Amino acid sequence: MTTLLAFINNRAVRDAFWQAVVAISVAGLLVYFVRNASDNMVKAGIASGFDFLGRTSGIDVPFVLTGYVPQSSIAALLWVGVVNTMLVAAVSIVLATILGFFIGLARLSSNWLLSTLAGAYVEFVRNIPLLFFVLFWYSVVIGALPQPRESLSIFSIAFLNNRGLTIPVATDGTALRWAALVAVLSLLLQVALALYAARRRRLTGRSLPIGSIALVTALLIPLAAFGIAAAQTPWEIPALRGFNYRGGFVLVPEFVALLGSLATYTAGFIAEVVRGGIQAVPKGQIEAARALGLSSGQTLRLVTVPLALRVVIPPLTSQYLNVLKNSSFGAAIAYPEIVSLFMGSALNATGQAIEIIAITLAIYLGMGLLVSLFMAWFNARMTLVTR
Amino acid sequence: MQKIVIGCAALAAGLLASAGAFAQQLAPSPTLDAVKARGAIECGVHLGLPGFSFANDKGEWTGLDVDYCRALAAAVLGDASKVKFTPTSVQQRWPVLQSGQVDLLARNTTITFSRNATLGVNFQGINFYEGQTFIVRTKTNAKSAKDLDGATVCVAAGSTEEKNAADWFAERNLKVTIVNFQKNDDAIAAYDSGRCDAYTAGIGALAGQRIKLKVPDEHVILSDLISNDPQGPVTRWGDERWQLIVRWVLNGMIAAENLGVTSKNVDEMKANSKSAEVRRLLGTEGGFGAMLGLSNDWMYNVIKQVGNYSESYERTVGMGSPLKLKRGANELWTKGGLLFTPPFQ
Numbered sequence: 001m002t003t004l005l006a007f008i009n010n011r012a013v014r015d016a017f018w019q020a021v022v023a024i025s026v027a028g029l030l031v032y033f034v035r036n037a038s039d040n041m042v043k044a045g046i047a048s049g050f051d052f053l054g055r056t057s058g059i060d061v062p063f064v065l066t067g068y069v070p071q072s073s074i075a076a077l078l079w080v081g082v083v084n085t086m087l088v089a090a091v092s093i094v095l096a097t098i099l100g101f102f103i104g105l106a107r108l109s110s111n112w113l114l115s116t117l118a119g120a121y122v123e124f125v126r127n128i129p130l131l132f133f134v135l136f137w138y139s140v141v142i143g144a145l146p147q148p149r150e151s152l153s154i155f156s157i158a159f160l161n162n163r164g165l166t167i168p169v170a171t172d173g174t175a176l177r178w179a180a181l182v183a184v185l186s187l188l189l190q191v192a193l194a195l196y197a198a199r200r201r202r203l204t205g206r207s208l209p210i211g212s213i214a215l216v217t218a219l220l221i222p223l224a225a226f227g228i229a230a231a232q233t234p235w236e237i238p239a240l241r242g243f244n245y246r247g248g249f250v251l252v253p254e255f256v257a258l259l260g261s262l263a264t265y266t267a268g269f270i271a272e273v274v275r276g277g278i279q280a281v282p283k284g285q286i287e288a289a290r291a292l293g294l295s296s297g298q299t300l301r302l303v304t305v306p307l308a309l310r311v312v313i314p315p316l317t318s319q320y321l322n323v324l325k326n327s328s329f330g331a332a333i334a335y336p337e338i339v340s341l342f343m344g345s346a347l348n349a350t351g352q353a354i355e356i357i358a359i360t361l362a363i364y365l366g367m368g369l370l371v372s373l374f375m376a377w378f379n380a381r382m383t384l385v386t387r
Numbered sequence: 388m389q390k391i392v393i394g395c396a397a398l399a400a401g402l403l404a405s406a407g408a409f410a411q412q413l414a415p416s417p418t419l420d421a422v423k424a425r426g427a428i429e430c431g432v433h434l435g436l437p438g439f440s441f442a443n444d445k446g447e448w449t450g451l452d453v454d455y456c457r458a459l460a461a462a463v464l465g466d467a468s469k470v471k472f473t474p475t476s477v478q479q480r481w482p483v484l485q486s487g488q489v490d491l492l493a494r495n496t497t498i499t500f501s502r503n504a505t506l507g508v509n510f511q512g513i514n515f516y517e518g519q520t521f522i523v524r525t526k527t528n529a530k531s532a533k534d535l536d537g538a539t540v541c542v543a544a545g546s547t548e549e550k551n552a553a554d555w556f557a558e559r560n561l562k563v564t565i566v567n568f569q570k571n572d573d574a575i576a577a578y579d580s581g582r583c584d585a586y587t588a589g590i591g592a593l594a595g596q597r598i599k600l601k602v603p604d605e606h607v608i609l610s611d612l613i614s615n616d617p618q619g620p621v622t623r624w625g626d627e628r629w630q631l632i633v634r635w636v637l638n639g640m641i642a643a644e645n646l647g648v649t650s651k652n653v654d655e656m657k658a659n660s661k662s663a664e665v666r667r668l669l670g671t672e673g674g675f676g677a678m679l680g681l682s683n684d685w686m687y688n689v690i691k692q693v694g695n696y697s698e699s700y701e702r703t704v705g706m707g708s709p710l711k712l713k714r715g716a717n718e719l720w721t722k723g724g725l726l727f728t729p730p731f732q
Contacts, residue, residue: 045507348545
């Protein structure tokens with residue numbers, strides 16, 4: 001009896017019990033709703049289940065990186081949407097971070113004009129709805145670019161018009177793959193050299209001219225490799241026939257418009273995050289750095305930024321997640337991402353709203369968790385590097 | 388013995404009572420009851436397509452589909468103005484109908500096998516025979532859909548046109564780029580801004596949308612049709628009596644045209660017509676309205692307040708409208724068209 005009482009009164013047991021109760025109720029509720037929905041749908045004559053994923057999609061997509069054709073399955077269509085979402089989100093995140101970082105620094109600049117301009121940009125961007133941004137960028141991109149017959153020619157191999165940027169594609173990629181291998185090896189060499197240089201400096205106090213070496217290993221060697229490979233590769237050059245250029249790969253204007261709007265919009269928010277991070281660095285640290293004789297550039301690079309990063313990373317993560325979710329605004333301008341392709345075209349072709357919305361939710365959740373995980377890892381790494 | 392007599396009498400009384408009940412009671416129709424209680428029909432229409440369903444700047448709806456909703460209100464409630472219009476996008480229309488937010492769709496919706504089989508919806512006849520084609524700029528010199536090889540085509544995502552176009556060009560080994568917009572209006576705006584060489588939709592819809600372009604005269608609608616898209620009112624599964632009402636109001640408008648009953652002569656026809664079918668249609672004979680749970684002058688109200696099919700067609704998309712569409716396939720079967728109605732017998 002006393003053992004039983006002790007067991008019941010054990011805190012760990014009680015915690016586990018209540019957690020199990022909550023978990024079972026949530027799961028039960030979920031099962032109830034799913035079964036209820038599927039029963040009602042059967043009664044109303046609405047098809048349900050996931051068989052539709054294997055059906056032929058029959059939908060033509062203007063921007064495909066996966067080898068999808070209209071004869072592919074709806075699952076393949078979904079994958080096109082996922083890839084296009086990830087592509088635009090990833091490039092936007094990189095651009096927004098770079099842009100936001102510089103705007104944030106500019107806002108702290110002692111130059112009145114620069115800091116005022118940066119401040120005005122941030123206030124402007126933060127007080128305007130993103131949809132407006134997306135539509136504005138789209139109309140600018142479409143309106144500013146010429147019709148196919150008046151295309152801007154870039155060295156007569158790439159052509160820019162309001163149908164997009166048409167670039168040549170390699171019909172045989174063997175040489176390019178070798179070049180990529182050489183470039184990766186060269187970059188690895190640079191990483192190894194940098195590690196060696198850092199160790200040597202710690203031990204002997206002497207430094208290697210690692211910047212000049214990087215110029216060769218990270219820039220010259222890869223460039224030369226790709227240059228030679230490009231000359232060896234047979235290319236399909238776009239040519240104007242009929243309505244538009246044929247052949248090559250087309251980077252659609254919707255991509256550019258969405259990228260532009262996401263990057264410039266998010267940059268405004270990231271600028272504020274960066275500014276907050278830098279202002280959070282204790283003044284004494286900067287004064288100490290200056291007292292040691294570091295130049296203002298060195299202070300920024302070696303003291304301010306590393307300290308600021310720790311403050312910046314957590315809010316930066318939510319901005320990155322926002323970019324990922326905001327990429328769904330692509331649906332407003334026909335950029336073929338998940339919402340547009342899967343929740344638009346596929347949902348209407350099949351009418352299976354519940355399944356399609358559930359899949360889309362799960363995919364956004366999965367991608368968001370991946371971003372969070374990566375940023376959590378990065379955050380942990382940044383806080384650990386203290387001596 | 389007495390027990391048997393009483394038993395027989397009770398049985399007979401029960402049979403009589405139940406027979407009486409059968410004679411007077413109709414199959415339950417929750418939708419009709421809801422419409423009557425609400426005092427208005429909830430009709431799902433297009434977001435804005437001149438000629439079919441379009442609200443002017445005063446919020447007054449006009450169009451062929453709108454007229455059909457009005458006719459249904461006249462038949463069910465005796466007043467054609469008792470309609471609440473719910474504008475729906477290509478994507479919204481099915482959930483809005485399935486969830487019961489609207490009583491029916493009259494929304495340029497093409498009848499297809501898979502929609503009928505998997506969406507839990509039924510199509511109640513055809514009020515417009517649509518065929519898909521393209522609108523292009525006059526200066527491109529495209530004369531037929533085959534000339535569009537290499538073109539970029541704007542289309543509304545999730546429409547039948549999206550798949551039709553992909554199929555049609557693929558079958559002919561023609562390479563086109565299809566750009567899918569979420570709304571018809573976004574697609575046509577992108578076409579107008581030069582993003583696409585062509586916009587594809589039904590020929591009737593294109594006639595309506597051409598008016599909305601910046602310079603309508605610079606655009607031409609190709610005459611060759613790449614598909615056959617019959618369109619009509621849509622109801623959800625269940626409630627057969629409501630489905631019958633939706634179907635037979637449309638049939639009634641077509642029958643009225645065939646029988647020569649118009650909004651102008653309907654009073655005179657109701658009083659004097661010697662044709663039994665006219666009398667049945669207008670409710671002076673046969674008691675057809677009551678069979679559906681409506682008043683017997685249901686079709687009289689429709690024709691008096693909205694008109695027959697021809698009157699509605701000419702006013703909204705035909706010669707009396709800016710669209711100026713000929714009757715074509717939408718002519719009566721007796722005059723070389725496809726419109727047909729089973730007899731009112």
